Amino acid sequence: MKTEDVRALLRKRFAPPEWALMEELAPRTGGGTGYADAVAMNLWQSRGHVVYGMEIKVSRSDWLRELKKPAKAESVFRYCDGWYVVVLPGVIQDGELPATWGMLEAHGGRLIEKVKAHKLDPLPPDRLFVASLMRRGWEQIDRVAEAKQRQAIAEASEKIQERINSEVQRRARRFEELQAAVKKWEDATGLRFDVYAGPSIKVIRLAQQLEEMRYRNVNDLVDSGPFGFLGALADNLQKASQIVRGALSECGVAGDTTSESEAISRADEDVGSALSNARMLPCPQGRRARE
Structure with a gap:
């Protein structure tokens, strides 16, 4: 001691x-x-x-x-x-x-x-002793105030440090979660996340768009009847063609626009012919009444 x-x-x-x-x-x-x-x-x-x-x-x-x-x-x-x-x-x-x-x-x-x-x-x-008492008293008041201030600063610093540590731990957990997500993505795609894979990424996005379009319209195609089915099919083919052309353009692949236009025109003619032939077919019982 x-x-x-x-x-x-x-x-x-x-x-x-x-x-x-x-x-x-x-x-x-x-x-x-x-x-x-x-x-x-x-x-x-x-x-x-x-x-x-x-x-x-x-x-x-x-x-x-x-x-x-x-x-x-x-x-x-x-x-x-x-x-x-x-x-x-x-x-x-x-x-x-x-x-x-x-x-x-x-x-x-x-x-x-x-x-x-x-x-x-x-x-x-006497006055000499009283003066000494009063001076020492004031000096000790200052010391006590300073000590309390230091204590308050220390307590505030401790709380701030606790918040910093908590935030560091939270961000560390988030970083680990992101690492796991990146690993899962790399395993699924076979790509490296830290290496730019421009065209590959665009192809993945193209596949996602086509998949979304397929699931979004499947019910409409089933319930639209023979005429509506062919019309919706033509629309979907045209949308798919536009998506593919856009993806090829982003990847820097210049498609043959003339051939594409001719292919689309032939597809439109085939769909139109199919619609004409379908109208000549007898409608099933019950459907004519609804139409």
Whole structure:
């Protein structure tokens, strides 16, 4: 445990609203004076507004130096109702604690009063000491505000990082899904997705269009009767021819437009002849009445 850990325990023990704790408090403003590691003032009138001064010692060597220079804390000691040394276990041996001092010992995340401090006869606080108290109080308010700001920033940063991690994971899952879809497509087509396959892609689209046209019109062809069937067939053949010509043009294949026109004309003549012959056939029973 370090000095800052002990300070945290002091803040916990001497906490608002009952206590005000000032750390590293000098008897007056300005330099060149000794100071106490901490001074706690009780803010409740019912408790007499007692003032306790404290020295923190986390090592035996530090404690022995304190014993050699007891005057270090004397300048603040005279304003206190009691004086405590705050230590870790084993720092102070039997018989070393001054007669008027109390002792707080850190144990398991809290401070235990091992020796109660004697009641002292303090001097009334003068303006020099009050000024030092007020300055330290304002400085600690600034430190507390800064600490809260740092904590708020840290919490906000943590939330932002959580959102970033969540978005990264979501995009990673989406990437894996897309990879699987591309793999499935490549297996089905035999093509590489990352290599441009211009004409091949257009041929696939052509096949899709023809397939859609076939399924879209099959019911109309079945229900349209002999005359309607041939007419719809002629329309579908012409649409299919247009789709094929468009696909060939996109692929850069120049078709023989003259031959295509002649083929379409022959198809139209054949369909027209079929329609004429169909009209000469007797209609099935029941159909004539409907027509």
